[in-house]
Amino acid sequence: MGLNIGYLGPEATFTDYAARQLFKEAKRIPFVSIPECMDAASAGEIDAAIVPLENSIEGSVNITIDYLVHETDLQIVGEAVVSIRQHLLVHRDNIKNWKEAELICSHPHALAQCHKFLHRKFKGIPLEYMSSTAAAAKHVRNHPEQNIAAIANSLAAEEYGLVFAEQNVHDYSYNHTVFAVLAKEGHDIYMAPTEESKISLMITLPSDRAGALHQVLSAFSWRKLNLSKIESRPMKTGLGKYFFIIDINLKMDDVLIPGAIAELEALGCTVKLLGSYSSHKI
Numbered sequence: 001m002g003l004n005i006g007y008l009g010p011e012a013t014f015t016d017y018a019a020r021q022l023f024k025e026a027k028r029i030p031f032v033s034i035p036e037c038m039d040a041a042s043a044g045e046i047d048a049a050i051v052p053l054e055n056s057i058e059g060s061v062n063i064t065i066d067y068l069v070h071e072t073d074l075q076i077v078g079e080a081v082v083s084i085r086q087h088l089l090v091h092r093d094n095i096k097n098w099k100e101a102e103l104i105c106s107h108p109h110a111l112a113q114c115h116k117f118l119h120r121k122f123k124g125i126p127l128e129y130m131s132s133t134a135a136a137a138k139h140v141r142n143h144p145e146q147n148i149a150a151i152a153n154s155l156a157a158e159e160y161g162l163v164f165a166e167q168n169v170h171d172y173s174y175n176h177t178v179f180a181v182l183a184k185e186g187h188d189i190y191m192a193p194t195e196e197s198k199i200s201l202m203i204t205l206p207s208d209r210a211g212a213l214h215q216v217l218s219a220f221s222w223r224k225l226n227l228s229k230i231e232s233r234p235m236k237t238g239l240g241k242y243f244f245i246i247d248i249n250l251k252m253d254d255v256l257i258p259g260a261i262a263e264l265e266a267l268g269c270t271v272k273l274l275g276s277y278s279s280h281k282i
């Protein structure tokens with residue numbers, strides 16, 4: 001029985017591309033939203049969920065982080081780093097007047113990655129945020145009577161029969177997105193190890209002590225554990241209440257990481273291991 005892999009759909013999103021590259025033999029199931037995809041993995045309806053986690057221009061996909069921390073017990077079992085190329089796609093009936101498009105639609109992160117292009121070429125034209133780049137491409141395919149455009153990838157152009165009005169409209173050439181592979185404890189998802197190992201932790205600080213964050217950073221620094229990311233996100237329990245996501249570019253060991261976690265818990269922090277996994281460049 002093959003793997004069932006859920007992803008942010010519909011077909012031909014960047015997440016779908018990551019799923020195709022990581023799990024070539026799997027059955028891929030599209031979901032309308034990131035939470036629905038993650039819920040399906042938590043409920044055991046799929047073996048793993050692939051969702052966008054962070055983009056090099058726009059930063060973290062907050063809904064992924066917040067849902068992972070607050071709503072599920074899924075583990076990060078792997079990640080894929082994908083080079084992102086955004087194109088302006090239109091229905092072939094509108095290729096002659098795309099410069100007069102009356103609406104540009106795409107995923108919020110995709111629109112943000114192209115905001116200088118949009119400001120230059122479509123000043124004053126409304127943007128419509130959609131659940132994904134491919135959802136936007138599908139919408140443009142279904143509305144030839146409207147002079148509208150989607151920002152999406154070349155897979156979506158092929159899948160939905162759209163034509164390229166302009167290619168590579170993202171503002172910065174270095175444009176990568178990290179997609180997380182999420183699965184339940186005890187899963188049987190195998191992802192080949194790579195040179196790039198990562199450990200992700202979620203840490204909350206004791207509310208009653210100043211300098212707690214400094215202690216957290218010290219617990220890693222004196223053990224020479226280099227942090228590749230530290231990011232705060234609201235706990236949603238009140239202003240100024242945060243949790244921290246920390247990434248360490250190492251394999252899990254038996255002494256240093258467990259020692260740092262034990263020290264932090266002794267200092268009154270809560271520490272949740274989000275995953276110990278390999279990063280795959282695809």
Ligand SMILES: O=C(O)C(=O)Cc1ccccc1
Pocket residue numbers: 008012013014015016052055084107109110131132133134177
């Ligand atoms: O909408 C998509 O295609 C996604 O997979 C989410 C996304 C959007 C923009 C950049 C990378 C991933």
